[in-house]
Amino acid sequence: MRCRIVKTSELSEISGWEWAEKSRRPYVRGDTAYVPVREGYAADTEIKKRKRYNGPGYQMIGDIAVIHGSRPTESGISEIREWKNPKGIILLKGFNSGKRIPDTEILYGDCGETCHREAGHIFYIDPSKVMFAMGNRDEKIRIENLVRNSGREERIGDMFAGIGYFTIPAGRAGGMVHAMELNPDSYHFLNKNITANGLKNNITADLGDCRNLLSGTYDRVIMGHFDSVNMLRDLIPHIEKGSILHLHSIDSVENKIREILSSAGYGCKIEAVKVKKYSPGRWHIVQDVTIA
Numbered sequence: 001m002r003c004r005i006v007k008t009s010e011l012s013e014i015s016g017w018e019w020a021e022k023s024r025r026p027y028v029r030g031d032t033a034y035v036p037v038r039e040g041y042a043a044d045t046e047i048k049k050r051k052r053y054n055g056p057g058y059q060m061i062g063d064i065a066v067i068h069g070s071r072p073t074e075s076g077i078s079e080i081r082e083w084k085n086p087k088g089i090i091l092l093k094g095f096n097s098g099k100r101i102p103d104t105e106i107l108y109g110d111c112g113e114t115c116h117r118e119a120g121h122i123f124y125i126d127p128s129k130v131m132f133a134m135g136n137r138d139e140k141i142r143i144e145n146l147v148r149n150s151g152r153e154e155r156i157g158d159m160f161a162g163i164g165y166f167t168i169p170a171g172r173a174g175g176m177v178h179a180m181e182l183n184p185d186s187y188h189f190l191n192k193n194i195t196a197n198g199l200k201n202n203i204t205a206d207l208g209d210c211r212n213l214l215s216g217t218y219d220r221v222i223m224g225h226f227d228s229v230n231m232l233r234d235l236i237p238h239i240e241k242g243s244i245l246h247l248h249s250i251d252s253v254e255n256k257i258r259e260i261l262s263s264a265g266y267g268c269k270i271e272a273v274k275v276k277k278y279s280p281g282r283w284h285i286v287q288d289v290t291i292a
């Protein structure tokens with residue numbers, strides 16, 4: 001493709017450039033933009049057409065490409081490098097244990113800490129050490145809106161806070177959040193993200209097992225772990241009528257929730273929200289439970 005080289009900051013003037021081929025998008029790399037040139041006009045350079053990547057799915061977390069599941073070919077790795085210019089590429093093979101520690105292999109480059117921005121929030125993370133659930137994006141926005149529109153200043157417990165996926169949006173929405181996290185690596189990034197988002201005044205973070213850290217009474221509790229129903233009994237002393245729980249699970253655990261709450265003398269209203277498909281025929285679900 002024949003191109004002229006311009007500064008990226010000049011691209012806003014493109015509509016006035018007679019020579020620019022406007023049916024094709026400029027290729028931008030940092031401060032430099034390569035603008036395709038129309039037939040008959042002079043060009044500064046010729047760049048090779050980039051091949052589109054067709055290998056296993058990947059997501060950009062900050063400036064690191066994270067590939068899920070199967071290993072790409074060497075040419076697949078080169079295509080991602082050309083396409084996204086990542087500082088590193090990681091293969092995510094799965095997750096170990098309840099702490100959801102990723103099992104990863106570095107395929108290219110430098111794969112340490114990166115800064116990922118999502119829906120106006122800043123998340124520092126090292127994707128080779130801790131998980132980042134991209135698929136929960138809508139759920140994070142939903143929780144943020146629920147907190148913002150609740151009409152009260154809520155005391156919120158986030159029992160499985162990770163790096164702050166729900167803690168940060170809930171804090172930004174005005175909640176007073178008590179974030180609990182077991183994994184020291186995640187806890188390190190949780191604290192860094194609280195500071196980076198300017199939320200030190202309304203988020204408190206504790207390191208340890210949430211079952212030992214729960215304190216006082218919560219208006220809202222986020223239970224973002226697939227096994228969280230098995231920790232519901234530990235939460236009972238810390239809820240009251242009107243408290244709202246967002247309990248994550250694979251497939252519905254409504255019956256178990258009702259049984260545990262009723263044995264403690266509580267009724268409840270439950271509404272289920274599908275987050276994403278987990279495996280064929282199985283769903284990641286959030287049960288919104290209002291205590292009555």
Ligand SMILES: C[S@@+](CC[C@H](N)C(=O)[O-])C[C@H]1O[C@@H](n2cnc3c(N)ncnc32)[C@H](O)[C@@H]1O
Nearest residue numbers: 098099133160162165181182183186209210224
């Ligand atoms: C699935 S991640 C949840 C992350 C986030 N809430 C989300 O949905 O993307 C689970 C997190 O809970 C933490 N965790 C697991 N068991 C815990 C416990 N008993 N107390 C506190 N944190 C725990 C893990 O270390 C991990 O960071």
